[in-house]
Amino acid sequence: MRAAVIQFPGSNCDRDMAVAIRQIMGAETSLVWHRETALPDNLDLIAIPGGFSYGDYLRSGAMAARSPVMQAVVAAAQRGVPVLGVCNGFQILTEAGLLPGALMRNAGIRFVCRTVQLKVENSQSIFTSQYDSGETIAIPVAHHDGNYFADAETLDRLEGNGRVAFRYAEPVNGSSRNIAGILNDSGNVLGMMPHPERMIEDVHGGSDGRRLFEGLIRQIA
């Protein structure tokens, strides 16, 4: 099994993500710098980690989404390679057009950094198969721009097609319909603001994030 974690200037969850993928999935994981124009061959997973790529200049994720490596990521996603974007990674995926909508400043203006309760809305995806539908899990968030926005038609389409993967079970950032994570149409791209890679062993205060990676092993193997 092979995975790549993309690194941008200002990424800060890249190593945590690589540790989670290596430790839980046992995948050979390479860190790929944003200026690369090609990805390693035969990838089973691409992860876009959290952080503040390019200092959040212009808009969160805007500059990263136009960096050279993202063209390769978009092409891989279109071929069906699983892509997981967490936090800044979710922002980058929307800016790159792989997921609909946009992530705006939190409704309360403040940076939110705490563990939140999430409801698993779709347990049929390659990322969520080890959760139960409707289950509540605890995963940390740490973001300033996590307020998911899309027009009503897009939101209805996401909900109608089971593309809402996770919803906040408590007020967090003003997201439309409390959306915390969404899938693309073909189900191989997941973007989510909460950090599953920060909740993978008991010393983290819980391990609810672990099953996302465990589920991927089964789907990919």
Add this chain to the structure above:
Amino acid sequence: MKTRVFVTLKNGVLDPQGKAIHHAIESLGFSGIHDVRAGRLIEIEHEPGLSQSDLEAMCSKLLANMVIENFEIEQAA
């Protein structure tokens, strides 16, 4: 040559920053303010030959996120 690009939030998109600025203005004692919305001004220095369609492409591909924002291009003197 200089061109100014104004990027603003679309109508109906909530603007928490504008709201905070609104409150700050009022807390300074100014009254009669109905609403404040914050945007971004980008100044671009360029060759005179740059086409309007290239400017528009820059705006829609990078400077504005068309999901939530509009842009306006103003040729400066």
